[in-house]
Amino acid sequence: MEYTEKLKTFPLLSSISGSDLEDFAKLLKPSDFSAGTDIITEGDTGSDMYFLIDGDVDIIKTTVFGDKFVCASLKSDMHCVFGEMALIDSDKRSATVRAKSDCTCVSISRKDFDAYADSHPAAGVSLLRFIGVNLVRNIRKENENLNLVYQALIEEIESN
């Protein structure tokens, strides 16, 4: 498969090799996005996780007042994935992912991921563990942010 070599550089797939990796690569769909395009749109329902193969993206969230802010930027040389929550549940996208430059991604759908994990359970365990680590990191980051904003709120109340 044409992406197999590039995929080996992604930590998510570092413990998968041989035919397991080839079978995984067969499920991936390539997509090109022009700079400025939304790859994922906050609030949409989506079922795909993306590997950022080439280019840069911004992760953009919307406040309760409708203001948009960039909460993270990713580059292809970081060998990272985004949209992985969609492999776990079918709720709405929690952020927009916008191409900062022209981008190439490959994606896997939840349906294909589930079938792969069931037919290649040892690889499935490895993938789900790694996704779990990403999710736990997100929880800890959200918790830190919550503490910071709560602290600012209390200080604002006390200063008036």
Place this chain on the structure above:
Amino acid sequence: MEYTEKLKTFPLLSSISGSDLEDFAKLLKPSDFSAGTDIITEGDTGSDMYFLIDGDVDIIKTTVFGDKFVCASLKSDMHCVFGEMALIDSDKRSATVRAKSDCTCVSISRKDFDAYADSHPAAGVSLLRFIGVNLVRNIRKENENLNLVYQALIEEIESN
């Protein structure tokens, strides 16, 4: 195993049966906690996930100002687990879990869980998927809380 029948009532284990469930049950360690005892202490390093077999617990967090608040309460008839983040990473406990009544729990360590998932990968996929769903639910809840506190902060700033 003495806990196998009770374990069948836990949604986490609903898709595991037969010898897979029996092998899982063999890894569990029972513990009794008196009312008022901390089963998990926020900030400690821990590696165990707990099944609440009997009794009620409070999940207690500490604000940046050191104030403690109950963010959830669990009862054994909810058939739920707690501390599952410790099976994924080795960071500090994000909350205290305190026995509200006398409690019986059974727990599994990350080391035993990892070995089980590697030797029973189909069951491992099922367990990690379920834990992933719990983690995603926590991310969405933290995100809602962050939005609420951010909204309160902006309203407080604008009212002064």
